[in-house]
Amino acid sequence: RRIFGARNVVVFDEAFNEGADRRVMRALLARIFSVPRHYEGLDPRAVSPATTPRASQQAPARHTINFSWLDGSIWLRVYRIEDHVARQGELDVAEIGPRLVLSPIRIIASGFGGSVLHSTQ
Helix, strand or coil: CCCCCEEEEEEEEEHHCHHHHHHHHHHHHHHHHHCCCCCCCCCCCCHHHHHHHHHCCCCCCCCCCCCCCCCEEEEEEEEEEEEEECCHHHHHHHEECCCCEEEEEEEEECCCCCEEEECCC
């Protein structure tokens, strides 16, 4: 199967819409884990531009990354999406890991200072 150029589906819990601190966390995580919409990635094995996938030939999404807010932490889980042609286009989802728990300590309004948007203390 071709994995090069596969995109992620990034899913956030509704709790990320509550408050400015969680909206900032959502924006940061989306920026880190999302692939740009019209990204034309380069395959290091490609020898000519003809073998490089274009935006019109984007590979289907193969993974979903789920972010949940629980107990003051961000829980991250990764799932693989498989389509079964034999079963008329049904999708099957299986957790493949890794599982992560991120514990935000402090979020400040600007790069190196400013008001504190979130603090665990």
